[in-house]
Amino acid sequence: xxxxxxxxxxxISDVIIENKKYLTELDSAIxxxxxxxxxxxxxxxxxxxxSSNDYEKNSDLVKTVAMTLISTVGGAAGPLYGTAFLNVSxxxxxxxxxxxxxxxxxxxxxxxxxxxxxxxQGEKTMLDAIMPAVESLRESxxxxxxxxxxxxxxxxxxxxxxxxxxxxxxxxxRASYLGERSKGHQDPGATSSYLIIKTIVDxxxx
Amino acid sequence: xxxxxxxxxDHVVVExxxxxxxxxxxxxxxxxxxxxxxxxxxxxxKVALVSGGGSGHEPSHAGYVxxxxxxxxxxxxxxxxPTPDAVFEAIKAVDGGQGVLLIVKNYTGDIMNFEMAAxxxxxxxxxxxxVVVNDDVAVEDSLYTTGRRGVAGTVFVHKIAGxxxxxxxxxxxxKSAAEKVIANVRTKGMALYPCRVPSADESTFKLExxxxxxxxxxxxxxxxxxxxxxxxxxxxxxxxxxxxxxxSFKNGDEVALMVNGMGGTPLxxxxxxxxxxxxxxxxKGIKVYKNFVGEFMTSLEMAGMxxxxxxxxxxxxxxxxxxxxxxxxx
Numbered sequence: 001x002x003x004x005x006x007x008x009x010x011x012i013s014d015v016i017i018e019n020k021k022y023l024t025e026l027d028s029a030i031x032x033x034x035x036x037x038x039x040x041x042x043x044x045x046x047x048x049x050x051s052s053n054d055y056e057k058n059s060d061l062v063k064t065v066a067m068t069l070i071s072t073v074g075g076a077a078g079p080l081y082g083t084a085f086l087n088v089s090x091x092x093x094x095x096x097x098x099x100x101x102x103x104x105x106x107x108x109x110x111x112x113x114x115x116x117x118x119x120x121q122g123e124k125t126m127l128d129a130i131m132p133a134v135e136s137l138r139e140s141x142x143x144x145x146x147x148x149x150x151x152x153x154x155x156x157x158x159x160x161x162x163x164x165x166x167x168x169x170x171x172x173x174r175a176s177y178l179g180e181r182s183k184g185h186q187d188p189g190a191t192s193s194y195l196i197i198k199t200i201v202d203x204x205x206x
Numbered sequence: 207x208x209x210x211x212x213x214x215x216d217h218v219v220v221e222x223x224x225x226x227x228x229x230x231x232x233x234x235x236x237x238x239x240x241x242x243x244x245x246x247x248x249x250x251x252k253v254a255l256v257s258g259g260g261s262g263h264e265p266s267h268a269g270y271v272x273x274x275x276x277x278x279x280x281x282x283x284x285x286x287x288p289t290p291d292a293v294f295e296a297i298k299a300v301d302g303g304q305g306v307l308l309i310v311k312n313y314t315g316d317i318m319n320f321e322m323a324a325x326x327x328x329x330x331x332x333x334x335x336x337v338v339v340n341d342d343v344a345v346e347d348s349l350y351t352t353g354r355r356g357v358a359g360t361v362f363v364h365k366i367a368g369x370x371x372x373x374x375x376x377x378x379x380x381k382s383a384a385e386k387v388i389a390n391v392r393t394k395g396m397a398l399y400p401c402r403v404p405s406a407d408e409s410t411f412k413l414e415x416x417x418x419x420x421x422x423x424x425x426x427x428x429x430x431x432x433x434x435x436x437x438x439x440x441x442x443x444x445x446x447x448x449x450x451x452x453x454s455f456k457n458g459d460e461v462a463l464m465v466n467g468m469g470g471t472p473l474x475x476x477x478x479x480x481x482x483x484x485x486x487x488x489x490k491g492i493k494v495y496k497n498f499v500g501e502f503m504t505s506l507e508m509a510g511m512x513x514x515x516x517x518x519x520x521x522x523x524x525x526x527x528x529x530x531x532x533x534x535x536x
Contacts, residue, residue, distance in 0.1 A: 034284075
C-alpha cells in the first residue's frame with residue numbers, strides 16, 4: 001500500500017505544480033500573489049524526496065511529506081499543510097483503507113489546521129473546502145455508501161465548499177485586510193485544498 | 207516593469223544573502239544551508255535577538271544584524287515567511303544561555319512559522335519569547351481582521367530592544383522594552399507604482415498612471431483609499447494625519463520620525479515629504495528628537511513611502527541613542 005500512497009503524493013505534486021499559475025492568480029486578487037509559487041516549490045521538493053527514497057510505512061512517507069512542506073513552503077500554507085499532514089501521518093492506516101480511516105484522516109488534518117490557524121469554517125480559508133468534504137464522508141457513512149461513491153461525494157463537497165468561498169468575506173490571513181473587497185474572489189487556500197482532495201479521490205477511484 | 211537585475215528568480219534570496227555578508231565579513235556570516243545571517247561573535251552572554259520575514263524588504267532584516275541591534279536575521283523567500291527550521295537554526299546559533307527574543311511582524315505566516323520554531327527551541331531547552339509588531343494604522347484592528355501589519359516601525363523595535371539586550375537586560379526586560387516601542391509606534395504607507403516579485407510575471411497589484419494607493423502594505427496589500435495622485439504635501443498630510451490621530455500626542459511630546467522609501471522612490475521626494483512632516487509636527491508642538499530619512503523597510507521596487515512616528519520617553523531616548531555599528535540607525 002505504500003507504493004499506492006507514494007503514487008498519490010506524486011500525483012498531488014504534479015497537480016499543484018501544474019496549477020502554479022492559477023493559484024498565484026487567485027492569490028494576487030486577495031492575497032500577496034505567491035500561493036502557487038510557494039506550493040509548487042514545496043511539492044517539487046516532495047517529489048524529489050519521495051522518488052529518491054523507499055518507505056516501508058505509510059506513516060513515515062506522510063511524515064516526510066509533512067516535514068518537507070514545513071521546511072520549504074513558508075508563508076502560512078507551509079505550517080498549515082505541514083501540520084495537517086503531520087497529523088495525518090499519525091492516523092494513516094498501514095493496511096486496509098475504509099471510510100472510517102478516511103474520516104479519521106480528514107478530521108486529523110482539520111485539527112492540525114485549526115491548531116495552527118485558529119480559523120473556523122466560513123472565514124474564507126482552506127477549511128471551507130476540507131470541512132464540508134469530511135462532513136460529507138460522515139454523512140456517506142450514515143447512508144452506508146460504498147467507499148468509491150462516498151469518495152466521489154466527498155470530492156463534490158470539497159468543490160462546492162471551494163466555490164462557496166467566492167461570496168465570503170475573509171476574516172483570517174492577508175485577505176482579511178481587504179474587508180468587503182475580499183468578496184467575489186475564490187480563496188486560493190480552499191482551491192489548493194480542493195485540488196489535493198480531488199487528486200486523492202481520483203487516484204484511489206481510478 | 208518586466209526588467210530585473212537578477213540571475214535566476216529561484217536564487218535571488220541566497221545570492222542576496224551571500225552578497226550581504228560579503229559587505230561586512232568581519233561582522234556577520236551566513237549559516238551553511240540556511241538563509242540566516244548571524245553576528246560573527248555570537249553567541250554572546252546576553253539576551254539574543256532574532257528577527258526575519260519574507261525577503262524583498264531590504265535592508266530589513268539582515269542589514270540590522272550587528273552590535274546593539276539584532277543577533278540574527280532569517281530571510282524567507284520573497285514576501286514569504288521563512289520556514290521554522292531556518293528560524294530554529296538562527297535561534298540555536300545565537301543563544302548564549304540568556305534567552306532569545308523573536309521579533310515578528312504581524313502576518314499570519316510569520317507568526318505560525320516563528321511559533322513553530324519557538325516550540326522546537328523550547329523542546330531543546332532554549333528559553334524563547336516573542337513580540338509581534340503591528341504598527342500599520344491603515345488596517346482596522348478588530349476581531350474581524352488578522353490585525354494590523356508590522357511595517358517600518360519594526361526597525362525601532364530592533365534598535366531599542368537591541369540596546370536593552372546590549373546593556374545586559376534580562377529577557378523579560380528586553381521584551382518589555384520591545385513592547386513599549388510597539389505600544390508607541392505608528393506607521394502609514396502609500397504607493398505610486400507597484401512592485402513585482404521576481405518569480406511572478408505580473409505586478410502584485412495594478413495602479414493606473416494617474417492613481418496612487420494610500421495605506422498600502424509592504425507586500426502591496428491594499429490600503430484604505432485609492433485616489434488620483436496628489437501633491438507631496440497633501441500625501442504627507444494624509445499619512446501623518448492618520449498616524450497622529452491614532453495615538454495621543456500633546457504639546458511638548460518628543461518623537462522619532464522616520465520617512466521610509468519603499469524601494470523605488472528618489473531621496474529627493476523623501477526629503478520633500480520629510481520637510482512637510484516637520485512643518486506639521488512643529489505646528490502641533492511635537493519635537494522631532496531624532497529623524498531618519500532613507501530606505502529602512504522596502505517593498506522591492508515599489509515607488510512610495512511610509513511615515514513612522516515613535517513617541518519617546520526618557521528610557522526610549524536613551525536606548526535609541528545607545529551605540530550600534532549599524533550606520534543607518536546611528
